[in-house]
Amino acid sequence: MFYSLRNRLILFFVTLLVLSFSTLAILLFNEARSVIRSYIESSALEKMDEYGSYVDMVQTQIYDLASLVFNSSTTEEWDSIVSNPDLGSGEKMLAHLQMSQFLTRAANSYSSVSSVSIYRQEGLWIGSGSASPMESGDFFKQEDWYTRFFAEGKHWAAAHQDQAELEQNNRHPVVSMLMPIGSFEPSRTRSVMKINIGADYFTRPLDRIHLGEKGNIYLLDENGQPLLEPSSFQISASDRERVRQIRSGPAKQGVLYVSDEQGQTSIIVYKKLAMTDWMLIGKVSEADLYANLFKLRISIIIAASVLLVTSIIVASLLSYSITKPLSRLVSAMNDIKRGDFAKAQRKIPPALPVHSEIGYVTFTFGEMTRQLNEHIKTEFELKLLRQQAEYKALLLQINPHFLFNTLELLSSLAMQKRTDDTVSVIESLGKMLRFSLHINDDLTPLKEELKYVRDYIAILRIRFGERLQINLQQQPGLDSLKTIKFILQPLIENAVKYSLPERQEAIVSIEVYRAHRHIHLVVQDNGPGMSDESIAKFLHAPSPARLEQILSSSSWHIGLGNVLARCRLYYGDSFNVHIRSRPLDEDNEQAASGTRIELMIPITENVQKPEIPDIETMKKER
Missing domain, CATH: 3.30.565.10 (Histidine kinase-like ATPase, C-terminal domain)
Known part of the structure; x- marks a missing residue:
């Protein structure tokens, strides 16, 4: 029965839809994915190089400013006067004023620096551009950046709110570099210099590096901790282990393809910065990276669906006289299976001429249902x-x-x-x-x-x-x-x-x-x-x-x-x-x-x- 309507419809659907559109969709999707993947990799690494140069420039200004303050005679004289218990408060106040002016001039010389402050262990601090040249109080001793500097020797503090910035009505978070005064060992100094850089200096250029629609890029310090917006740094334990392995590896930059427990593939792009042990790392899922490609695939599926619907309508017009009676017979069979003979008899289609196969099946099934119902009742x-x-x-x-x-x-x-x-x-x-x-x-x-x-x-x-x-x-x-x-x-x-x-x-x-x-x-x-x-x-x-x-x-x-x-x-x-x-x-x-x-x-x-x-x-x- 090769020339039957059913076999011709099956051959038509397989040839027109399954083979043609499946082949086209697979080839187009795979080729487009390869192109996009290559472009994303090269573009991300190139922009990371540019961002790394920018971070090196900012760090160079910070180190220059730190060296200027550390080696200045003004800083040495101020530290000597403040540490001398025999001098009066007037002389110390004058030294604070001179030191505050010096810090202000130094900070204004570097565009990336927001403020400079020096904190002493006896509970006072002096900052650039502050309304009062000297502030008392040991509140800073409870700050995380202060305790970690003396306990762990951590010279960089992630984005946070700073009291010196708040004094100048600047509520934006800052990233800070910490340096001891008078000695390079934190344990041997009584004063620590804190140079603040607005976190915007790092985030604005970083926002121009895109990985898909939702991909994230993080700037990590030498310990693998985020420097910018730490609260948004949410990665799994397995990703943290991969970051540790990347940091300890010899490669300066690269691209990794990883799969999670659900079987979803993600792309990790990383670059180690030259001046410090900082690292840029970004992660994006393939679903996000190829979002536009998936939209294209959906468009192809929609086009194929339109053709499918058109084909179904044409096929339905050809097979309507066959499929409708058979569907009603199947529904009636299900009712008979549940024991509802009355409902089944209402669903049985009217008998067609006996010389038709469908008419014969309908007539025979209706008679069988009626006789079976009477027999069961009896x-x-x-x-x-x-x-x-x-x-x-x-x-x-x-x-x-x-x-x-x-x-x-x-x-x-x-x-x-x-x-x-x-x-x-x-x-x-x-x-x-x-x-x-x-x-x-x-x-x-x-x-x-x-x-x-x-x-x-x-x-x-x-x-x-x-x-x-x-x-x-x-x-x-x-x-x-x-x-x-x-x-x-x-x-x-x-x-x-x-x-x-x-x-x-x-x-x-x-x-x-x-x-x-x-x-x-x-x-x-x-x-x-x-x-x-x-x-x-x-x-x-x-x-x-x-x-x-x-x-x-x-x-x-x-x-x-x-x-x-x-x-x-x-x-x-x-x-x-x-x-x-x-x-x-x-x-x-x-x-x-x-x-x-x-x-x-x-x-x-x-x-x-x-x-x-x-x-x-x-x-x-x-």
């Missing part, structure tokens, strides 16, 4: 009817069973002329029969069920007298809970019936309590017990054949089997049962511990019965 209704019939049959099996036993008891009491006991049995039997007449109500309040059980216990106590010891314990607060009818009486009847022949006294205990969202109904006796085979049979849910066997059985297992079958029919998987028993040993009669049956039914509290729906109601709803 089977579901039959299953519900069968379930209701089984449950009602099991319920009807209980009522005659205890009634016959009670009538036999009344006959015996009448023959013995025990009038009071006969009256009590008749009253209890009447209450039980009145309760039993409501056979259409599957659920009953637990309080009513236990009242029914107490009436039955009253009959048993009259029947067996001192040979029966029976006790019922109920946890408080269970009156609002509901359970299915006649769930305890058959178990109590079996416990009494099969305990008395083996024991002088039958002991039966009944316990009702609530735990873990279930009602626990426990009946325990001291009878002969049950075999493991019998217990295993009751613990497994009965098949339909087993239900028929229970309904037709007349054995002593009818009570327990009936109760378990009804619970499983009504509660399904939410119901559970535990049976614990030790069979009677003929050689050791005391070894038997009786049987303990524990029913765990889900809590139902003031709700309508949902488990066994009414078929007639369902038919009306349909």
